[in-house]
Amino acid sequence: MAKVxxxxxxxxxxxxxVDYLLKDGHKCLTAEDGVDALTILKNNPVDIMxxxxxxxxIDGFSVCKIAREMSNIPIIILTAKNDEVDxxxxxxxxxxxxxxKPFSPKVLSAKVQALLRRAHSITLQNAVKAGKIxxxxxxxxxxxxxxxxxxxxxxxxxxxxxxxxQEQVFSREQLLNRIWGYDFGGNTRTVDTxxxxxxxxxxxxxxxxxxxxxxxxxxxxxxx
Amino acid sequence: MAKVxxxxxxxxxxxxxVDYLLKDGHKCLTAEDGVDALTILKNNPVDIMxxxxxxxxIDGFSVCKIAREMSNIPIIILTAKNDEVDxxxxxxxxxxxxxxKPFSPKVLSAKVQALLRRAHSITLQNAVKAGKIxxxxxxxxxxxxxxxxxxxxxxxxxxxxxxxxQEQVFSREQLLNRIWGYDFGGNTRTVDTxxxxxxxxxxxxxxxxxxxxxxxxxxxxxxx
DNA sequence: TAGTCATTTTCAAATAATTTAAAACTTAAA
DNA sequence: TTTAAGTTTTAAATTATTTGAAAATGACTA
Numbered sequence: 001m002a003k004v005x006x007x008x009x010x011x012x013x014x015x016x017x018v019d020y021l022l023k024d025g026h027k028c029l030t031a032e033d034g035v036d037a038l039t040i041l042k043n044n045p046v047d048i049m050x051x052x053x054x055x056x057x058i059d060g061f062s063v064c065k066i067a068r069e070m071s072n073i074p075i076i077i078l079t080a081k082n083d084e085v086d087x088x089x090x091x092x093x094x095x096x097x098x099x100x101k102p103f104s105p106k107v108l109s110a111k112v113q114a115l116l117r118r119a120h121s122i123t124l125q126n127a128v129k130a131g132k133i134x135x136x137x138x139x140x141x142x143x144x145x146x147x148x149x150x151x152x153x154x155x156x157x158x159x160x161x162x163x164x165x166q167e168q169v170f171s172r173e174q175l176l177n178r179i180w181g182y183d184f185g186g187n188t189r190t191v192d193t194x195x196x197x198x199x200x201x202x203x204x205x206x207x208x209x210x211x212x213x214x215x216x217x218x219x220x221x222x223x224x
Numbered sequence: 225m226a227k228v229x230x231x232x233x234x235x236x237x238x239x240x241x242v243d244y245l246l247k248d249g250h251k252c253l254t255a256e257d258g259v260d261a262l263t264i265l266k267n268n269p270v271d272i273m274x275x276x277x278x279x280x281x282i283d284g285f286s287v288c289k290i291a292r293e294m295s296n297i298p299i300i301i302l303t304a305k306n307d308e309v310d311x312x313x314x315x316x317x318x319x320x321x322x323x324x325k326p327f328s329p330k331v332l333s334a335k336v337q338a339l340l341r342r343a344h345s346i347t348l349q350n351a352v353k354a355g356k357i358x359x360x361x362x363x364x365x366x367x368x369x370x371x372x373x374x375x376x377x378x379x380x381x382x383x384x385x386x387x388x389x390q391e392q393v394f395s396r397e398q399l400l401n402r403i404w405g406y407d408f409g410g411n412t413r414t415v416d417t418x419x420x421x422x423x424x425x426x427x428x429x430x431x432x433x434x435x436x437x438x439x440x441x442x443x444x445x446x447x448x
Numbered sequence: 449t450a451g452t453c454a455t456t457t458t459c460a461a462a463t464a465a466t467t468t469a470a471a472a473c474t475t476a477a478a
Numbered sequence: 479t480t481t482a483a484g485t486t487t488t489a490a491a492t493t494a495t496t497t498g499a500a501a502a503t504g505a506c507t508a
Binding site: 074084087088091092094095096097104106107110111113114115117118119167168169212213214215218220 | 298308311312315316318319320321328330331334335337338339341342343360362363364365376377380
Binding site for chain 4: 413416417419420435437438
């Protein structure tokens with residue numbers, strides 16, 4: 001029972017996909033072009049996206065790339081091309097899976113299940129660990145070297161985001177988009193301040209959040 | 225850099241897969257039959273499994289099912305059958321993805337990346353490699369001969385540009401236009417300085433950046 | 449509803465690092 | 479050998495980040 005965004009310009013195909021997903025008990029949102037898709041994505045808590053490549057206005061690859069800036073949801077690319085180059089392009093832009101037309105709706109629905117299962121198992125996971133830091137999402141608690149530390153909401157969100165996206169650099173803008181929300185109008189430097197307090201509370205492990213001047217911040221596990 | 229278990233009885237195919245994964249910087253464990261696969265799985269911290277269906281002793285579906293009881297790792301099923309029923313069976317047993325032989329090793333490697341990203345958020349995605357140099361765009365890190373080196377923003381940009389445009393000569397003006405931006409008003413010699421520091425940090429691999437007098441610079445892989 | 453407290457955001461000074469430019473030095477080509 | 483071009487060094491200029499403190503916001507309680 002997930003919210004699925006189906007971005008596909010051909011009505012016939014869209015309907016087939018939607019029918020199948022509804023039968024599986026999912027809720028569907030539909031978009032007829034790339035602009036539509038991005039708008040919906042911004043304004044709705046979508047769990048997974050099925051994305052056609054050949055669409056008017058903005059093509060699927062670009063949608064994929066932009067979507068990745070604001071969310072981590074699974075993306076299945078759906079297209080007529082069976083080109084290897086295209087497949088690799090899709091993966092490079094952050095897609096999770098790739099299906100070529102004509103496709104079996106049953107297999108599509110199985111893929112959706114598999115991805116949702118995986119996405120959920122991460123978010124509901126008992127603990128995320130990195131070096132001496134252990135974070136329990138459900139309990140919203142964090143331990144550093146066995147000692148519990150108290151974090152504010154934003155600090156927690158920030159640390160959680162970093163821990164499930166280790167070794168990836170994020171610009172301040174990206175962090176604002178992903179943690180504060182795309183519509184945060186405020187100052188970019190806000191991120192710095194939260195990084196500061198978070199580092200402070202993490203103590204010796206604070207250095208796991210590394211600054212990349214002119215690029216942003218990333219979380220990396222310290223090798224002892 | 226994940227630990228991948230490749231369970232496949234045909235040696236030829238196993239080798240192709242392993243070769244590709246090693247090239248991507250992963251570590252590989254191999255199993256020749258289902259029993260083997262389960263034993264290895266029990267005794268090693270495996271990050272992802274590539275699983276053939278038709279194997280001696282215990283078939284892939286059963287391995288998949290049993291594996292799911294003990295761990296949550298991503299599983300890619302690899303098989304000769306392109307049967308829809310089989311695909312669905314794989315998904316039902318908890319597989320994350322499905323590939324049919326003959327397959328493209330590149331696409332397999334992309335699928336591995338995509339699943340690892342989702343499962344662990346290890347992003348080695350799109351690592352660019354040349355000789356002993358490996359560059360990870362998303363992590364903004366560079367390894368020379370397995371050792372991490374620290375680059376400034378401009379150095380990184382420059383190296384990245386060279387590595388995705390190997391064997392091509394660029395004049396200082398071209399480099400300024402492409403990396404600094406067309407509106408950079410400054411001195412052409414600025415490029416030299418950055419080339420110098422970059423070469424220094426690359427150590428023995430510094431000579432990969434070759435000077436072409438009166439023409440500019442190019443990046444070429446050294447033949448060892 | 450006003451007051452209090454914790455959290456979040458903004459701001460500006462201090463600090464740190466990177467980038468640039470200019471001059472001195474080396475090497476390669478004519 | 480002379481000249482042109484590339485490299486290195488150094489220091490100045492620029493740009494980013496960190497920090498500490500104050501202002502704003504929001505949630506809770508009396």
